Amino acid sequence: MNRLLSSFLPGNGQGQTPKTLYFALLVAACVISALLIFAFWVDGWSIWILGLLIIVAWLPLIFSVMSTIYQQHPWLSLLYLVVVGQAAHMIEHLTQAFEIHVLGYAGPKANGIIGFLNIEWVHLVWNSWVLLLVGILLIGYRKNGWLWFLFAFAIYHELEHIYMVYMYMKTGHPGNPGFLAHGGLFAGGLPITRPDLHAIYAVLEEAMLLMIYVMEQRKVKKAAQFQLATA
Template identity: 35%
Template sequence: MSLTSPPPPGIGLLDLARLRSRTLLFFAAAALGLLVSGYVVTRSGMPVWGGTLLFLGAVAVPAGLKWRDDFVAWGPAVMVLSVLLTLQGFHTVEHVVQVAQFYVLGQPGIRSQGLISSLNIEWVHFTWNWLAAAGVYFVFARGMRGVWGWALLLWVTAHSLEHTLMLARYLSMEQSVMDMTMTSFPVGQALPGILGRDGWLATHVPVLRAIPGLASLPRVMIHFNWNVGEMTFLLLAARAGLPRLLSPPLPFPKDTRPHD
């Protein structure tokens, strides 16, 4: 594309969801992943999280090729947005499963671990949230702003800061456990953060305890609300800001235009 060429045709969120030439490969990989993961979980006793990882590994290749196609067709900003929508969407589903385990199956919060329980640990959530925040900062800088873009930016930053506090608490408790010569303690994603029951607001701002949910919700619901909010703002910001991500770069002034 030349510096003065018109912008490419507009696209919408549904265009980002289409697999295009990777459709057959994706569904073939998904079918194979389901068959293999289902077999090993039911026949070999592999935990559900292991089967989930096998399935995700199978569809990772066509998904990666699809994102490469997005990069070639629409540039890096749209590709990053496509990755964010996909991964955050799956992450939100994971929290829906955790809520179902907690409220429908009646499991305690510490056992409501979702589909990939082995990754439901503080380091993983801390890393994932700041990587997601970096992606949001990138598309924001490239033009996905407006009211919903700012709302998403503030939300993802606050969410990541809460996970930073939770990781700090986890590391502090881990050191205490090590000092007592204990090897481990099962508190992954069960420690309080800023919001919810026993969170920072509940312990430092007692007046907020009267606000329903803000200082009383269990941790599993706090995570669910954070991620549903993040996914909602991401969709709204993407719908409004996607055209700006497609805009071509501004042309050089005449006196600084590069010459052949």
Template identity: 30%
Template sequence: MGRRHLHHPRPPRTREVRTPMNRLNSQYHRPALLIFLVIVVAHWAEHLVQAFQIWGLGWTTAESRGVLGMPFPWLVTEEWMHYAYALIMLAGFIVLRPGFAGTAKTWWSIALGIQVWHHFEHLLLLIQVQAGTTFFGQAGPVSIAQLIVPRVELHLFYNGIVFLPMVVAMFLHRRPGPTEADQMTCTCAPRELTGAGVR
């Protein structure tokens, strides 16, 4: 009688599911971050141009509509432009967060937390304009913090305190420590620092 060979079924090969979110936070993380940075800088440009129009050119706040608001005034008066920027930034912080690791992720999360509030303030302004009403007994649309700080200065401040931790996060993400490099799934950092690349 010959020797019997027992055949043990092989366990099924597991394959990582590559969802759009996986791809966005792995092989497309770097270009996605660059696109996001361009959007954030464009938002900054709107606020900085508006500030220059007010303090450099002496225009009134109503006349000072930034870059896109000059040819398309309704973008500013109807609150759509700044709300859209705030919403896109919030979405960007959320969807790009899984690609970060360690200290860089902490800084990115700080920027995300601040942007949640910044978005809420813009949402309040949008609701008031679209509903044709005002909150807090004010003559015109205002956000909560705007009850204390004038709008132009307030939103320059908001953009600054969102931008700073975002830039720190991006810098640290490009220069990860050994532990962070092991956790990264993207190619944002130079190969000599990660020794890997996209997994």
């Protein structure tokens, strides 16, 4: 697990938080999460309460790693934040897909973990946040072609959610298929439902973010190694 944590760090610069602390925070987050899940099954908590508490349990580790990355490379720390945030968003979409295809839930019952956030405006705000941060990251990583591709995809995704919100305000009915889902604006869409399509979107965005992070992290490590070798 220490190796997994180390993979997110850009190097071994001065002022880093000891990796033993990361390991302790990781173990604490895992143990607390397990206890929360146990309490969820025993006491019958609402799943959104469980989800929020688990997020809180992981925040010390997330921000500790982010702080260390920021000390060495601020742009990489911002990229790390987007990677982590989109990972949580992806999990929410995949949970909704699990509810639909495995648990057999339908309609409003298939709302993911934090169901009260599964509304059109929240989706729009989230995608606006991702688009904004990816746009800001282009200032620091303007030579990264994959980041430009992600930016273009994020623009498309944003436009689709703007359209969905527009249709929601016009009709009063949420869940519009958007551009490409079944029944969508573009030629009736593809033979795939909106929840499934947007789960795929979330996975693709997270995969691109992880790839971009690894690429930029390697550049930072190589630069640090070169500087050390020539010092």
